Amino acid sequence: MGTMTTTASATTLLLARFQFAMVVFFHFLFVPMSIGLGLFVAIAETKYYRSGDPKDAALTKFLAKVFTATFLIGVATGITMEFSFGTNWANYARFVGDIFGAPLAAEALFAFFLESVFLGIVLFGRKKVGRGVYLLSTWLVWIGSVLSALWIIIADSWMQTPAGYDISTTANGAVKATITNFWAAAFNPSTLPRYLHTVDALLILGSFIIMAIGAYYLIKGKKPGSKHAQMAEGDQIFFGRKLLKVGCIVGIITVVLMLPLGDIQSKEVIANQPTKMDAMEGHFTDGPLGVSLIGAGNENASLQLPSFLSSILTGAGAAKSYPGLDTLNKGTVDLSQYKSSGITYTNGVEPTKGQQPSAANGNQTIPAQQPSSNYNNNGSANAATQAGISSSSSANATPSDSLNAGFTYQVYHLMILMWVLMILWLIFALVVLNRKKSFEGGKVKKYLLIFGPLLPFIAIQTGWMTAEVGRQPWVVYNQMLTSQGVSQSVNEIQLVITIILFVIFYVILFIAWLRVTTRLIKKGPQLESAEELAIIGGKKGRAAQAAAAAAAQSAKAGE
Amino acid sequence: MDLLQLLWYALETLVIGAYFVLDGFDLGSGVLYPFIAKGEQEKSIVRRTIGPIWDGNEVWLLTAGGALFAAFAPAYATTFSGFYLAIMLVLLSLIIRAVSVEYASVDPKWHTMWHAFFFVGSLLPALLFGVAVGCVVGGVPLNAAGDYTGIPLFGLINPFSLCCGLLSLAVMICQGCAWLALKTPKDCPVQARAAKAHPIMIIISVVLFILTGLLYFVAVNHVASVNPALNTHGFAGLCQWVFVILIVVGAVVALIATLAKARVWAFLGTSLVPLALAGLLGATLFPNFVISTVDTATNTISLASAAAGDGTLAAMTVIACIGVPLVLIYHIIAYRIFRGRQVAENVNPGTQA
Numbered sequence: 070m071g072t073m074t075t076t077a078s079a080t081t082l083l084l085a086r087f088q089f090a091m092v093v094f095f096h097f098l099f100v101p102m103s104i105g106l107g108l109f110v111a112i113a114e115t116k117y118y119r120s121g122d123p124k125d126a127a128l129t130k131f132l133a134k135v136f137t138a139t140f141l142i143g144v145a146t147g148i149t150m151e152f153s154f155g156t157n158w159a160n161y162a163r164f165v166g167d168i169f170g171a172p173l174a175a176e177a178l179f180a181f182f183l184e185s186v187f188l189g190i191v192l193f194g195r196k197k198v199g200r201g202v203y204l205l206s207t208w209l210v211w212i213g214s215v216l217s218a219l220w221i222i223i224a225d226s227w228m229q230t231p232a233g234y235d236i237s238t239t240a241n242g243a244v245k246a247t248i249t250n251f252w253a254a255a256f257n258p259s260t261l262p263r264y265l266h267t268v269d270a271l272l273i274l275g276s277f278i279i280m281a282i283g284a285y286y287l288i289k290g291k292k293p294g295s296k297h298a299q300m301a302e303g304d305q306i307f308f309g310r311k312l313l314k315v316g317c318i319v320g321i322i323t324v325v326l327m328l329p330l331g332d333i334q335s336k337e338v339i340a341n342q343p344t345k346m347d348a349m350e351g352h353f354t355d356g357p358l359g360v361s362l363i364g365a366g367n368e369n370a371s372l373q374l375p376s377f378l379s380s381i382l383t384g385a386g387a388a389k390s391y392p393g394l395d396t397l398n399k400g401t402v403d404l405s406q407y408k409s410s411g412i413t414y415t416n417g418v419e420p421t422k423g424q425q426p427s428a429a430n431g432n433q434t435i436p437a438q439q440p441s442s443n444y445n446n447n448g449s450a451n452a453a454t455q456a457g458i459s460s461s462s463s464a465n466a467t468p469s470d471s472l473n474a475g476f477t478y479q480v481y482h483l484m485i486l487m488w489v490l491m492i493l494w495l496i497f498a499l500v501v502l503n504r505k506k507s508f509e510g511g512k513v514k515k516y517l518l519i520f521g522p523l524l525p526f527i528a529i530q531t532g533w534m535t536a537e538v539g540r541q542p543w544v545v546y547n548q549m550l551t552s553q554g555v556s557q558s559v560n561e562i563q564l565v566i567t568i569i570l571f572v573i574f575y576v577i578l579f580i581a582w583l584r585v586t587t588r589l590i591k592k593g594p595q596l597e598s599a600e601e602l603a604i605i606g607g608k609k610g611r612a613a614q615a616a617a618a619a620a621a622q623s624a625k626a627g628e
Numbered sequence: 629m630d631l632l633q634l635l636w637y638a639l640e641t642l643v644i645g646a647y648f649v650l651d652g653f654d655l656g657s658g659v660l661y662p663f664i665a666k667g668e669q670e671k672s673i674v675r676r677t678i679g680p681i682w683d684g685n686e687v688w689l690l691t692a693g694g695a696l697f698a699a700f701a702p703a704y705a706t707t708f709s710g711f712y713l714a715i716m717l718v719l720l721s722l723i724i725r726a727v728s729v730e731y732a733s734v735d736p737k738w739h740t741m742w743h744a745f746f747f748v749g750s751l752l753p754a755l756l757f758g759v760a761v762g763c764v765v766g767g768v769p770l771n772a773a774g775d776y777t778g779i780p781l782f783g784l785i786n787p788f789s790l791c792c793g794l795l796s797l798a799v800m801i802c803q804g805c806a807w808l809a810l811k812t813p814k815d816c817p818v819q820a821r822a823a824k825a826h827p828i829m830i831i832i833s834v835v836l837f838i839l840t841g842l843l844y845f846v847a848v849n850h851v852a853s854v855n856p857a858l859n860t861h862g863f864a865g866l867c868q869w870v871f872v873i874l875i876v877v878g879a880v881v882a883l884i885a886t887l888a889k890a891r892v893w894a895f896l897g898t899s900l901v902p903l904a905l906a907g908l909l910g911a912t913l914f915p916n917f918v919i920s921t922v923d924t925a926t927n928t929i930s931l932a933s934a935a936a937g938d939g940t941l942a943a944m945t946v947i948a949c950i951g952v953p954l955v956l957i958y959h960i961i962a963y964r965i966f967r968g969r970q971v972a973e974n975v976n977p978g979t980q981a
Binding site for chain 2: 167589
């Protein structure tokens with residue numbers, strides 16, 4: 070056992086984590102947008118398929134362009150993600166390869182091919198396929214993107230709540246996790262709660278973007294003769310209202326749905342990841358698990374929800390008594406009571422024992438038999454120091470092998486605050502829509518709606534940080550420390566070089582994306598000429614002919 | 629070494645081959661891009677020939693990566709962490725390339741940058757994939773844990789790996805020539821230039837292939853001879869010969885067809901070459917993934933030391949049995965819909981998607 074020796078310094082580990090976090094952050098700006106927007110492309114095309122209205126066709130084409138500009142950056146940066154497990158986390162890859170690799174391969178086979186091939190048809194095939202095939206393609210692109218989210222969340226959830234596996238030693242002495250039950254591993258206790266929670270969040274983002282575009286056209290529509298008005302003025306108001314309405318409907322559904330989905334997710338964390346839940350709520354000492362509204366990362370220094378409400382949100386058991394981080398750190402609680410069916414905890418870091426978690430943390434290995442985490446605890450009374458990012462003033466905890474409870478607390482609460490604000494924004498949208506002439510007045514609300522996507526953006530990023538920072542110091546919960554997973558053949562210099570390169574190119578890409586999408590949005594949906602539409606209709610189906618006829622009529626009417 | 633492990637070794641080789649065949653021609657088109665297409669109109673034609681399909685082609689790389697991670701995690705971990713800077717250059721290249729393919733048309737203001745991104749983003753992967761192959765075949769220093777212990781990036785460059793890199797670049801340019809000759813409009817100057825460059829590139833590729841082979845026997849083969857574990861397996865040895873013959877057949881068919889202006893045959897013949905090269909790679913390495921130049925017998929990442937457990941391989945086999953036919957159907961649909969030459973009237977820079 071233990072042919073791996075951990076020699077990477079704390080700096081290497083921090084740089085490797087920083088680079089990975091940065092790459093995920095950037096990737097996860099674009100993927101949620103494209104999954105969210107993909108639904109609206111399909112909805113718009115469905116509308117067109119039924120109505121044959123050229124305006125609806127224009128809307129599909131417009132949304133597909135915005136979608137593609139976004140999707141591409143998601144695809145491109147996603148390639149980095151798949152290979153980052155090997156580049157930055159080689160020991161982790163060796164340990165989990167048997168389990169973690171399969172979902173990635175499945176993601177490519179079942180989701181990425183679907184997305185990419187049918188996106189080609191959506192973008193270039195309008196005139197080459199029948200209307201039915203085209204409609205199907207728009208839905209398949211979206212289904213593909215939602216499926217890709219499933220596979221990657223399966224993989225990530227296994228790191229949170231590992232299940233369906235065994236720890237074995239290979240012939241050459243390396244320790245690795247091997248699969249014992251594929252379905253138990255894939256649908257581990259946190260997969261479904263996390264998947265539904267995430268997909269709903271992405272749809273919220275999509276709907277807020279659609280609302281923002283709609284609000285923008287309603288503002289633009291008011292200014293006759295605006296130099297950007299390449300659309301007719303009436304069209305701007307038409308599209309503005311339409312987008313705001315569709316976005317608002319989907320937004321209301323998904324934001325309301327988030328309440329039960331968020332609740333299921335938090336109960337799952339209570340049951341399976343006590344250290345994470347403690348960090349999220351600043352729960353340091355044993356006792357009832359409260360729900361704090363705002364605070365400094367510690368129960369004692371925060372405003373708490375009344376206990377009867379807390380017990381609804383946390384469940385009766387946790388409301389009665391829940392072990393605090395201090396207790397968990399000392400390893401005096403038997404965590405077995407928190408394992409859901411299917412989880413087979415081995416004790417502590419037993420599978421990799423004999424290693425120093427980190428060279429800089431040489432004073433201790435986390436003792437086997439103690440499912441503890443060496444979290445960043447500077448004493449529960451001293452909450453202020455916990456709130457800072459990796460503010461490790463305690464001597465025996467390195468930033469690399471610690472759980473930053475204060476940071477987890479704050480990002481988690483920021484996410485919830487964003488959800489509350491989203492409800493407010495939906496009310497703005499309803500007020501604007503409720504006016505008979507929605508292009509008049511409500512200017513402040515419309516401008517606020519334009520910046521509305523920032524709310525779900527922040528919620529998605531902080532939610533992700535809660536999930537992954539709260540998992541620390543483990544890379545695989547209770548199985549492998551993050552410091553044990555890092556690549557040994559990658560040094561600080563290589564990491565710094567690549568971090569600089571990524572920053573440069575990602576900034577360029579971000580600016581380019583911003584320019585291209587604002588240009589597309591300013592230009593707006595463009596009506597096709599009647600003759601173009603006749604070709605688009607294709608030779609198949611009566612509907613196509615009807616569309617062509619309608620187009621010809623509308624063209625005549627235009628003359 | 630059981631049947632599942634052999635199956636996945638073969639499948640991994642096949643997926644890598646599929647990637648080289650499919651993404652090879654669009655990477656090659658990207659390398660040719662600044663030389664073969666003059667002016668926005670012609671550049672746009674080149675981009676549009678690969679527009680609907682490059683993304684699907686690139687997913688084969690993700691499939692190869694995912695399958696390697698799942699089935700042979702230690703090989704995945706060693707290569708990607710060991711070849712760190714080279715891999716990161718490839719990834720950055722693929723990122724800027726992917727974005728430039730589409731953004732060059734919707735963002736004409738920055739067109740110079742997008743053209744440069746498309747070229748560099750195609751050139752570096754085409755070259756570095758070959759260098760990486762040269763490294764795993766030629767061997768790199770690994771420690772007992774399987775971690776690369778040589779000099780970052782520059783330690784990977786030696787005459788053999790460099791020659792492999794040039795070979796992969798030349799073959800992909802060949803594929804790009806064949807593709808553009810097949811897909812661009814007949815009256816477009818790009819078509820004539822691609823058709824003219826194709827036979828020359830075939831000859832350059834063949835020369836590089838022979839040179840790579842010679843270097844292998846001179847500079848690399850000694851590694852095999854000192855280590856009994858690396859002695860050519862009987863069946864693998866036979867496969868090596870079959871693949872060498874297929875490479876020759878592909879090159880000859882491509883050469884004759886391109887001179888006879890049989891564009892489809894020229895493309896198919898050219899495509900056979902990277903597929904057979906991937907097969908030759910698998911047969912030459914078998915039963916290993918990454919050869920260690922230090923303590924070769926123990927530190928080499930082999931099929932036995934890298935293969936995932938049977939449970940994983942069985943699950944992966946089921947996934948592949950369902951997934952691969954679906955993927956083939958998608959590809960057939962896409963290539964059928966976008967069959968035929970690019971129509972010149974479609975080209976209208978600035979207004980397309």
